[in-house]
Structure formats: structure tokens, C-alpha cells
Amino acid sequence: MAGLNVSFAFFALVVGVCQVLRWLSKRLLSPAVYECLARELAGSLQLCMSFLELRMLMEIGLWGGGFGPDVILTLLFLLFLVHGASSDGAFANPAVSLQEFLLCESNLAATAAKLLAQAVGMGTGWAATKLYWSWELTHFHVIQNLIAAECSSSIHTSLHHAAFVESICSFLFHLVLLKLHQSHPICWTPALAVTVTFLTYTAGPFTGAFFNPALATATTFHCSGNTLWDYIQVYWLGPLAGMLAALLLCQGNVPRLFQKNLLYSQKSKYKIPKARVVAHVEEPQQKKKGERNNSKPQA
Incomplete structure (x- = not known):
């Protein structure tokens, strides 16, 4: 239990440091630079280190710590709940940034800046977590350092099935995001946390259920068992395909590429009552009759 308390303290420290980084960046930088760079970097750093x-804990704690999957799933839910509440709108997910670009909510320069900040944040988070583990504050970290050099791939199924699983997870995640993102964060933050927890519980045994290209790159790309192209297909192309499928289902098209709706017919939401149409048609006719009567010579 002492090892778990150290992890709780680590989670709290990471969130606190990233909150200070956001606060300082918001005060010192312009809003555009903060939203595209500092906010995404802080969110990616927080997500990577916490995850x-x-x-x-998921890999070692189940047999080395004596706690069950219920503890891990609860921690996973709380992690994404806190991330959504504290990230100030940064999802730290390249697929979400590309989705915003395809929805014309972000231009090319801002999207490129977000992707760069996410890559730097994930890389920094990976290096900082490795340094923290090297201190070996708990027996979990000791075991982690022993097995770190021989980590295995998170893909535990065929390559095509793994890519399909990641694309389905991404599809469901982005579907929830598109449906709820315009609502208040109090609504969509717990909904996304529940969605991520459910997808991880369901698809985790097959691929780890990342559906976040940057997070998967920092977490599993360095492990043996699969080639770089295998990882790209599963953890990059799979989530992007799922995002596009969710976007097409919700929007009917990709606004950045197509103006015409490809799936749904354009129908007016409002219907004009027939009685009003008849009234508008009869009114000009009555005016014309009145003008004819007035134009006749009077006896």
C-alpha cells in the first residue's frame, strides 16, 4: 500500500506542476501562443507522466502489489477526469487536433504548433518519468527498472485485428467528443473519462487501448515484438481512421475537404404552413383586381 501512496503523491505533484506551468504561461504569453503551444505542452506532459x-501499476501492481483490476480502473477514471478538468481544453491528442483542423476550427499553422507541442510534451514526460523511476522510491520502481530494457509490445493479437480495435476505440471516443464537446465541461469531462475507462477495460488486453498516437508513441514504440511500421499502422493509422469515420457519421462530410454533405440530404428544418402560402398568393391577386377596378372610367 505504501507504493500506491507514493504513486498518489506523484500524480498530485505532476498535476500541480502542470497547473503552475499553465498559470505562468497564460500570464506571460499571448492567448494564441498559449492555446497552441503552452497549453498543449502542459497537457501532454501531465497526461504522459500520469499514464x-x-x-x-497496471503491469506490476496486479501481482506485485496485491490490488485488483478495480483499483486500476478507478485510478484510470480519476486520471482522465482530473486531466479533463485541469487541462484547460487541451486534449493532448494529435487525432483531436487534426479533427479540429478538418472541422475548420483551427488553421494549418495552429494545428502544426499543437502537434509539435504534443510531441515535445510527450517526449519530456517520458524522460522525466524514467528519471523518477530511477530513484526507486518503491519496489514497483525497482521491478520496473529491471524489466524496462526488455519491455514487450502491447499488441497481443493479429496486426489487422489490432488496427481494427484501435480504430473502433478511436471512433467511439471521437463520437462522444463530437456529440458533447459543445456542452459544458461538467458534462463532457466525466463522459469522456467513463468512455476511456470502458474502452481500456474492453480493448486493453488486445492493444493497450491507447487511441492516442502521441501517447502510444511515448509508451510502446520502443518495445520489442513489432516493427515500426506495425506500430504506425496500429497506433497512428488506426486512430486516424476511427476519427474520420466518426467525423463523417456526425457531419456527413469533412468540412475542410468537401462543402457538399456526402451522407445526408440537405432539408430545411422549418416548414411553412400551407395556409400562409395561400394567403401570400391571394394577396397580390386581390391588389391586381383592385388596381383594374380603379383604372375603369367612372360614369
Whole structure:
């Protein structure tokens, strides 16, 4: 239990440091630079460090700590709940940034800046977590350091099935996001946390259920068992395909590429009552009759 308390303290420290980073960046930088760079970097740093520690608990804690999957799933839900509440709108997910670009909510320069910030944040988070593990504050970290050099791939099924699983997870995640993102964060933050927890519980044994290209790159790309192209197909192309499918289902098209709705017919939401149409038609006719009567010579 002492090891779990150290992990709780680590989670709290990471969130606190990233909150200070957001606060300072918002005060010192322009709103555009903050939204595209600093906010995404802080969100990616927080997500990567917290998820790596949680993944370590998932792999080692089940047999080395004596706690069951219910503890891990509860921690996973709380992790994404806190991330959604504290990230100030940064999802730290390249697929979400590309979705915003395809929806014309972000231009090319801002999208490129977000992707760069996410890559830097994930890389920094991976390096910082490795340094923290090297201190070996708990027996979990000791075991993690022993097995770190021989980590295995998170893909535990065929390549095509793994890519399909990641695309389905991404599809469901982005579907919930598209449906609820315009609502208040109090509504969509717990909904996304529940969605991520459910998808991880369901698809985790097959691929780890990342559906986040940057997070998967920092977490599992360095492990042996699959080639780089295998990882790209599963953890990059799979989530992007799922995002596009969710976008097409919700919008009927990709606004950045097509103006015409490809799936749904354009129908007016409002119907004009027939009585009003008849009234508008008869009114000009009555005026014309009145003008004819007035134009006749009077006896």
C-alpha cells in the first residue's frame, strides 16, 4: 500500500506542476501562443507522466502489489477526469487536433504548433518519468527498472485485428467528443473519462487501448515484438481512421475537404404552413383586381 501512496503523491505533484506551468504561461504569453503551444505542452506532459506511472501499476501492481483490476480502473477514471478538468481544453491528442483542423476550427499553422507541442510534451514526460523511476522510491520502481530494457509490445493479437480495435476505440471516443464537446465541461469531462475507462477495460488486453498516437508513441514504440511500421499502422493509422469515420457519421462530410454533405440530404428544418402560402398568393391577386377596378372610367 505504501507504493500506491507514493504513486498518489506523484500524480498530485505532476498535476500541480502542470497547473503552475499553465498559470505562468497564460500570464506571460499571448492567448494564441498559449492555446497552441503552452497549453498543449502542459497537457501532454501531465497526461504522459500520469499514464506511464499508471501503466506501471497496471503491469506490476496486479501481482506485485496485491490490488485488483478495480483499483486500476478507478485510478484510470480519476486520471482522465482530473486531466479533463485541469487541462484547460487541451486534449493532448494529435487525432483531436487534426479533427479540429478538418472541422475548420483551427488553421494549418495552429494545428502544426499543437502537434509539435504534443510531441515535445510527450517526449519530456517520458524522460522525466524514467528519471523518477530511477530513484526507486518503491519496489514497483525497482521491478520496473529491471524489466524496462526488455519491455514487450502491447499488441497481443493479429496486426489487422489490432488496427481494427484501435480504430473502433478511436471512433467511439471521437463520437462522444463530437456529440458533447459543445456542452459544458461538467458534462463532457466525466463522459469522456467513463468512455476511456470502458474502452481500456474492453480493448486493453488486445492493444493497450491507447487511441492516442502521441501517447502510444511515448509508451510502446520502443518495445520489442513489432516493427515500426506495425506500430504506425496500429497506433497512428488506426486512430486516424476511427476519427474520420466518426467525423463523417456526425457531419456527413469533412468540412475542410468537401462543402457538399456526402451522407445526408440537405432539408430545411422549418416548414411553412400551407395556409400562409395561400394567403401570400391571394394577396397580390386581390391588389391586381383592385388596381383594374380603379383604372375603369367612372360614369
